[in-house]
Amino acid sequence: MDNFIFSTVADIEFGEGSSSLLGDRISSMGLRNAFIVSDPGILSLGLMDQALADLVKHKVEYQIFSKVTADPPEQIVLQAASELRASECDLVIGFGGGSSMDVAKIIAVLAKGNQKLEEMYGVDKVTGSRLPLIQIPTTAGTGSEATMVSIITTGETTKAGVVSRVLLADKVMLDPRLTEGLPPHITAATGVDAMVHAIEAYTSRRLKNPISDMLARQALELMSKNIETAVNDGSNMIARGAMLLGAMKAGQAFANAPVAAVHALAYPLGGNYHIPHGLTNSLVLPHVLRFNLRDASSMYAELASIVCDTPNMQENDRAASLAFVEYFEELPKRLGLQVSLREMNIPYEDLPRLAEEAMLQQRLLINNPRELKLENALEIYKRAF
Numbered sequence: 074m075d076n077f078i079f080s081t082v083a084d085i086e087f088g089e090g091s092s093s094l095l096g097d098r099i100s101s102m103g104l105r106n107a108f109i110v111s112d113p114g115i116l117s118l119g120l121m122d123q124a125l126a127d128l129v130k131h132k133v134e135y136q137i138f139s140k141v142t143a144d145p146p147e148q149i150v151l152q153a154a155s156e157l158r159a160s161e162c163d164l165v166i167g168f169g170g171g172s173s174m175d176v177a178k179i180i181a182v183l184a185k186g187n188q189k190l191e192e193m194y195g196v197d198k199v200t201g202s203r204l205p206l207i208q209i210p211t212t213a214g215t216g217s218e219a220t221m222v223s224i225i226t227t228g229e230t231t232k233a234g235v236v237s238r239v240l241l242a243d244k245v246m247l248d249p250r251l252t253e254g255l256p257p258h259i260t261a262a263t264g265v266d267a268m269v270h271a272i273e274a275y276t277s278r279r280l281k282n283p284i285s286d287m288l289a290r291q292a293l294e295l296m297s298k299n300i301e302t303a304v305n306d307g308s309n310m311i312a313r314g315a316m317l318l319g320a321m322k323a324g325q326a327f328a329n330a331p332v333a334a335v336h337a338l339a340y341p342l343g344g345n346y347h348i349p350h351g352l353t354n355s356l357v358l359p360h361v362l363r364f365n366l367r368d369a370s371s372m373y374a375e376l377a378s379i380v381c382d383t384p385n386m387q388e389n390d391r392a393a394s395l396a397f398v399e400y401f402e403e404l405p406k407r408l409g410l411q412v413s414l415r416e417m418n419i420p421y422e423d424l425p426r427l428a429e430e431a432m433l434q435q436r437l438l439i440n441n442p443r444e445l446k447l448e449n450a451l452e453i454y455k456r457a458f
């Protein structure tokens with residue numbers, strides 16, 4: 074067996090209504106004053122109400138920074154960090170989607186030491202420690218609660234990542250109730266994104282290991298069995314719980330075995346047309362899987378029996394790998410997601426430029442099971458059109 078390192082968060086608590094125990098959990102960590110990072114939607118939906126009531130009950134003071142936006146820009150991070158520094162808070166809580174959790178990770182470091190944000194971008198550039206950190210996701214998708222990555226928007230459309238084990242939270246609280254009100258199209262798109270995390274982790278050319286494989290398989294099983302129920306019956310707590318747990322497991326997997334060409338080809342669609350991340354992945358997913366089939370066939374066959382009925386198929390059977398790809402060709406349609414770039418009003422003449430931009434994502438493309446060149450990227454966009 075090859076040597077490997079697997080890193081993840083220290084402590085995970087799962088339970089319907091578990092966010093209403095937040096005050097108890099904070100005081101048992103010996104902490105007294107929370108800085109909560111969130112967005113205006115979370116507050117107006119009342120998702121934080123029970124957690125805040127428990128803070129009051131346990132005499133934990135708090136202040137809320139609720140200005141986080143999608144694809145959070147540097148200025149929001151710096152503003153949150155300066156409010157945190159000026160406060161008496163002794164821990165940071167990310168309460169929301171991937172953006173809120175990503176901001177929480179960074180400011181927990183910024184508030185503790187003297188390192189500047191621009192010095193942190195890249196892999197293992199964080200030099201200091203951080204304040205205690207709890208992550209509470211309100212969507213089942215990004216898996217950010219379990220990753221060591223924070224993505225910040227640094228220009229108009231350019232993004233930069235901070236990657237460091239220091240960003241792994243002290244505690245993750247998974248409360249399926251918080252995802253109950255997510256509308257079907259967001260449940261579908263974020264769910265497909267999380268399934269992509271599991272697939273790309275399992276087929277990653279770098280750093281794939283027995284633990285990331287196990288988590289990716291479990292994540293795919295949980296989500297393939299529950300995504301349609303979660304989309305069609307949002308108050309089904311069993312399906313919501315399975316999606317939330319599955320998305321976190323996929324996050325744990327890809328935090329260690331990184332994602333590849335689906336994400337590389339999805340990013341230009343998000344940057345240029347502001348299409349949500351999950352949907353951009355879903356749009357290119359079936360076409361990247363078809364392209365990868367030549368070199369990933371045995372791994373797709375291993376995953377086929379998890380997501381679809383593959384009677385009388387050997388696991389390394391070509392028919393099984395084809396069934397796997399076909400499952401993901403059909404899934405976005407069954408979930409009611411848009412399935413073509415044309416439907417998204419993307420001009421056909423933009424495709425060459427998008428292919429060039431995708432090739433800039435070499436840090437992702439090097440993980441792809443099949444080498445992908447400029448002409449391949451263009452061909453995939455044409456098929457997705």
Ligand SMILES: [Fe+2]
Pocket residue numbers: 215266267270336350354
């Ligand atoms: Fe993703």
